[in-house]
Amino acid sequence: MPFALYLLALAVFAMGTSEFMLAGLVPDIAADLGVDLGATGLLTSAFAIGMVVGAPLMAGLARNWPIRSSLLGFLLLFLAAHIAGAATGSFSVLIGTRVVAAVANAGFLAVALTAAAALVPAGRQGRALAILLGGTALATVAGVPGGALLGAMLGWRATFWALALLCLPAAAGVVLAGMPGRSGRTATDLRRELTQLRRPRLLAVMLLGALVNAATFGGFTFLAPLVTGTGGLGVLWVPVALVLFGVGSFAGVTVAGRLSDEYAAVVIAVGGPLLCGGWFALALTADRPVALLVLVCVLGALSFGVGSTLIARVLYEAAGAPTMAGSYATAALNVGAAVGPALAGLALGTGWGDRGPMWVSGVLVGVALLPALWFRAILTASAPR
Template identity: 70%
Template sequence: MPLPLYLLALAVFAMGTSEFMLAGLLPDIASELGVAVGTAGTLTSAFAIGMIVGAPLVAALARTWPRRSSLFGFVLAFAAAHVVGALTTSFPVLLATRVVAALANAGFLAVALTAAAALVPPGRKGRALAVLLSGTTTATVAGVPGGAVLGTLFGWRATFWTVAALCLPAALGILKGIPTNRLTAEATGGPALRAELAQLTRPRLMLVMLLGALVNAATFASFTFLAPVVTGTAGLDELWISVALVLFGAGSFTGVTVAGRLSDQRPGLVIAAGGPLLLLGWPALALLAHQPVALFALVFVQGALSFALGSTLITRVLYEAGGAPTMAGSYATAALNIGAAAGPLIAAATLGTAVGNLGPLWASGALVAAALLIACPFRTVVEAGPSAEVRQ
């Protein structure tokens, strides 16, 4: 894989850390800025909504810009939003910085997904996507727990400063390492924006986007509410939450890496093998969560299966959106973040039921079941190889 892919992954690492880090910082933010914890929780929602809306919007605005300049600008805007967030004493301003950061993140990821696909030969998009998403999975392994430690030792503002600092080497690397001649947008030879948007009327593309969103919703439904399972159901100390998060992140990194080697030529194998195992894993985790050893083992396995299946489906989005060369990344980004926004909302609704803390785990199982039931009649679509990349 070319070096520029790893430079993009570094920026994705910083952005992934920012997206997930608030879970451990909300109480301190709420206390210092004088708002309720529930109100502080809208910072997470604002980021997710900004990602969903921003991916296609910003990608459409930036489609005629040179990709290196776009990526560099998005990283700088993301860093600036975190500097303002670290300095402000106003919750509305902090909320606004999360929206700006989400828009920059969405624009960056949408362009980066398209750029990553352009950096590799045809038929290797899955490998490129695996490298790019390794930034997100590494964030769950190191960035999020590290942010929690920084927040505990030095306050939540230190975490914002650290994320901003991480953006600087990423920006410099993009500026120096991304070749201009290979990553410029098609000025006149590419399809018009209306033609690219028309790709969204293709049932095959909408199907794989829906499946990717459902699997990602299942992933974030349980990941968001993993802490109460560790401390409540398993009865462990709060320090073990970081262990569970690291194990989930390590599993996700493993899943993305393995699936990246299969998702181009053999996506059907990943889905046929990983889908049923993922479906069985969530209820198994709910039933065995009171046993710490089983809990931690299954957290790792579910992280691996979730990201293996999810990244394979998102790779399918890139192939099916081959007729939208500048917008394909935004469609993949939107699918990911619709799931990331919907999953926690669905999971939260289960917390007040009889199953309590285990509700999100059962909700994840139901979401995966829905994805597999939808996918079964359309196996030829989700199992298609690179030959299905463009169908006009």
């Protein structure tokens, strides 16, 4: 795999850390800026909205720009948003910086997916995507716990400064290390690319990817109350559970990356039912700490393995939209990231308690699996050559 892919993954690591890190920083931010915890939760919503809106918007604006310039511009915008966030004393401004950072993140990821496809031979997009999403998986392993630790030691602003600094080597790499200067494709009509969204096959695989990702984020977001509530473990076990999920995520996306180009149907047929049953098993056995921690790791692997395979199929099905395909994949990911926690959060107020989000995640995967036979042709189609 080209070294440039790993530089892109470094940037995705920084951006993934930014997306997830607030889970460990919310109390500190609330106390420092004088707002309540509920209001501080709007920072997460602002980021999710910025990602969903930003992916197609930024991809559309940057579609005829050189890839290198687009990636560098989005990285520098992301860096500037975090500097502004670290320096502000206003909660309203901080919310604004989160939206800007999310838009930059969405634009970068949409273009990076296109760049990854241009950097590898035809039929290896799934493996390239696995490297790119490996940055997100590593963010859950090291970035989020590291950011939480840095915030605890030096304050939440230090984490924002650290993420800004992390963008610098990635930006230098985009400029210096073999990144494609241009997409290598002729300019295409934006209207024709948007009409690809009328294709049932593309919409179907985007829906499946969004549902699986909704389950992933719904369960992941509410792991902490499950660990300390039903699980009966101390608060120090929360980062342990998050790291275990991240370790599993990295393993899952790595293995799936080697299989998703040629064996997507196998990954979905085997991993999908296991993922569905795994969420239900976690809900049922969460009062047994050993089972809880083991299942958290396994679910991380299955979630990212199945999810990354489906997102790779989005790129294949959107081959007729070469400059917008990455934004379609990014939008599918982040619609799930926005919807999943909202649905899972509603379950907290039911009789299921902190097990509720895990039941919701299992149902979401089950809903994705119901039409799997009808979508089989999409998943078994050979990779474009």
